Amino acid sequence: MRNSLILKSVSSSNRIIERIFSGAVTRGKTVQKEGRMSYADFVWFLISEEDKRNPTSIEYWFRCMDLDGDGVLSMYELEYFYEEQCERMEAMGIEPLPFHDLLCQMLDLVKPTSDGRITLRDLKRCRMAHIFYDTFFNLEKYLDHEQRDPFAVQKDVENDGPEPSDWDRFAAEEYETLVAEESAQAQFQEG
Numbered sequence: 001m002r003n004s005l006i007l008k009s010v011s012s013s014n015r016i017i018e019r020i021f022s023g024a025v026t027r028g029k030t031v032q033k034e035g036r037m038s039y040a041d042f043v044w045f046l047i048s049e050e051d052k053r054n055p056t057s058i059e060y061w062f063r064c065m066d067l068d069g070d071g072v073l074s075m076y077e078l079e080y081f082y083e084e085q086c087e088r089m090e091a092m093g094i095e096p097l098p099f100h101d102l103l104c105q106m107l108d109l110v111k112p113t114s115d116g117r118i119t120l121r122d123l124k125r126c127r128m129a130h131i132f133y134d135t136f137f138n139l140e141k142y143l144d145h146e147q148r149d150p151f152a153v154q155k156d157v158e159n160d161g162p163e164p165s166d167w168d169r170f171a172a173e174e175y176e177t178l179v180a181e182e183s184a185q186a187q188f189q190e191g
Contacts, residue, residue, distance in 0.1 A: 012049070013084045016137035019064040020045060049138075050170040052130035061133045062120045073118040075103065081136035088139050106132060 019025075026041065037045070048057040067077050079099050086096040097105075109132060112122040123129040134141035 011138050011140035013081065013088070013137040013139070015081055015084050016064055019067075024066075024069075025060055025063050052133050053127075055124055058123050058129045059120060061129075062123060065133075065136065071119065075116055078103065078106065078118075078136065085136065085139055085142065094143075102135070106135065 021037070025044075044060065047054070048060040051057055052061065062073070065073055065077055065081060067080065068074075082099055082102060086099075089096040106118075109128050110118055110122050110126045112118045123132060126132070131145050134145055
């Protein structure tokens, strides 16, 4: 089975999937076969997708978006990824925010140290990298962020308590689903 088909079901854009399979984020010296990735790379992708707040995940997605590998996300690179999001929103009947307006929001969110250049350090420092990344390549999560109360988002950022990570929540939800499926299957076999 092709891993790219699995990744498409995760709501990621085609452009980011192409970058993942381009070798931009390959771990170690392994070479990816076209349309496939190793189990370790898939787990790395899955954790990075489900917990974009983690420093390793922030690095993973930064490398995916840094098309020219110069260590900076330029406005061209941001626009490249946002174009597909716009096309996807328009196909759903949603009017997308013009790129210039979105760019102003993202620069206010990240607060880069250099004008017009977003670095990995900027994204790690801003504590909102998950929203930044979802905006550019995960439409489902982007729309979820857009519908949330902005004050609730700020409260989440300011709360340094023992709140479970996005990965912890994902794993708990998947575990609950597994338990429910196994329980239903056991009841079906008994009855």
